[in-house]
Amino acid sequence: MCYYPDLTVISGRNRIIESTPKNELGRLQEKVDRLSSLIEVGAIISSSLDLDEVLRLVMALARKVMAAEACSILLLNEETNQLEFELTLGAETEVRRTLKEKIRLDLGQGVAGWSALHRESVLVEDARTDDRVYTGADEATGFRTRSLIAVPLINKDELIGVAEVINPISKDGFNQADLELFETFCRQVAIAVDNARFHQAYLAQQRLSEQLGAAASIQRSFLPSPLNGEEEDSFHLEAVSLPAMEVGGDLYDYFMLPGRRLAVLIGDVAGKGVGAALYMARVVSEFRYLARLLTDPGAVINQLNDSLAEGTEFGMFITGVYWLLDLDRGVVSYCNAGHIPSLLKRAEDGRVELIETLAGPPLGIFPEMDYKTSRLQIGPGDSILMLTDGVIEAWDAERAHYGYDRLIELVRSVSGDQSTVARIIEEVQGYVGGAEQTDDLTLLEMTWLGDGNGRQEVDPDRAEDPEGDSVELDISLGPRMMGVVRRVSERMSGLAGLSTEETNGFRLAVDEACTNVLRHAYGGDESRRLRISFDLNDDRLQVKLHDFGVGFDPDRIVPHDPSALVPGGLGFHLIRTVMDEIDYSHSATEGNTLTLTKLLAERGAD
């Protein structure tokens, strides 16, 4: 370390040394030059908002005006609280790189550090006699500092950095007049740097905002379009989603599936912003595909979970509920993956209750979870209110658990001609007051209006013969339900006037057909549903078994060959022995239908 015993040359109280007095004309010329430089700085400031460009132009001008060998600008890194060489002009490339990459000055260290710490300009007329000079830079670069001026760059009371000019070209050292000029110059530089920085931040903000805008529009494009069609008579849907930021983490989707079934999805992605929006887009598109492929909500959710869990979006997951409403019967099948409970409002007495669910974990975390389908019978006018936690937490500022109580009370108080969704939004916003919405908030109300007239139109069998007797079962194929199926078979056979022997056969055939579905279409899963309908007309007793296929593995959804259903084909052989007609149809979206017909020809004539 160098030590200079003679020091103390600080701005304001230093000697002015004019080694070679200039003549009057020369001095005037110099003043004009310097003044015009200052005007030029002003021009640069207003001409460019690019930080690098501003610094380069301003410092080039500084070097020229100050007639300096080199000049540097050091900016304060607010994180480390150190000064870094942002730009150096006049030195060799190698020197510039060393300064920029290797040299960091603490506040107080060296002349620049001293200037920054004390927010005062420093004039070092002779570096050899000033011990504030940091020799590390010279040692590292091989540059030799004779004289320098350091001026703090301060704008709006904020320290931005320090500007330095080093070694006057035409004289031994800088003087007080040089210092004053450089100070004036640097005030402008500070403003320029500040402007450029502000602009840079603004540009970054704008870029982000553009990205968000794009993400938001992608997200909007995934919102379902309004449904229209004759099914509209059978239900009413109302949805509102208010993202806390431009791009939200909530999603909902709805569409009609074949067989007059309404599919509705509500979900909440953990996380917000662009990543969450893209994840959502993936969830929605896979859901739309799977819901058409598989019938059972549990099967759809299981498949969706496996697919998301295999994905690469680290740490992303989603909670959600898939609802499937049978518009003919008011049967709601649903599967909940870690989502908060929904409400059911009964039209009959205005009762509002939480819908209990067998909720599995959120989707996309662990593969091969066993999500279960729950079922719920609703009546005409009953509605299901789905929500995301933004609704509950808005009321739950102290994280106390009274959010649901308030919500239930509110939903109960909404009269028939009011919109529940609108009332809740109103209430939440009133409750939150002026506070910024912190969580996305989504509400969706699904009301079943009853089966309307649709049923006659969609079921041609019934339309053909309104006089016929029919029974429809929607069951899980457990041991007790198999007994029920046999009893119903016996009774229908009896109503058809079949003999005891024929009844035994009919019962056996129906049982065998059910057993086939359980063993081969459902892989022995007794929780899966099977729809069985018995139709008795004048000339025939017909039974239709509607199953929803293999379900858990879309690759395996193939029409199963009825003759291959039972090892040895005994079950199918029995069916064929008993029944007069066997018809089999397969649909990827609707599952499989096996229709067994027993003809009653002679009786029809009697």
Add this chain to the structure above:
Amino acid sequence: MSLDIQVENRSGATIISVKGEVDLYSSPGLRQEIKRQTKKKPAVLIVELSQVDYMDSSGVATLVEGLKNLTRKKGSLRLAGLTEPVQQVFKFAHLDKVFDIFEDLEGALG
């Protein structure tokens, strides 16, 4: 809906008496019992079905398996007391000539 299954030995024969409906759910219980008795290599194993008013193909398959296994062990599997619906299943399955079918337990023992 499980089956009620009783086992007794009489006059050198093993008798499995079954009560209930034999279907996909209940037939495994019957299968297990037939296997257990077959291991003891009885000369005669009688499955008494007078209180079975329903049997499906899984019940038939269970009995076919028992017949095969016991025949291999030089034993004789006999069915006794078939109700009308059960007789019918065997007839539909064309198995009524394959099994030794007796009207009642006494006939099967005799």
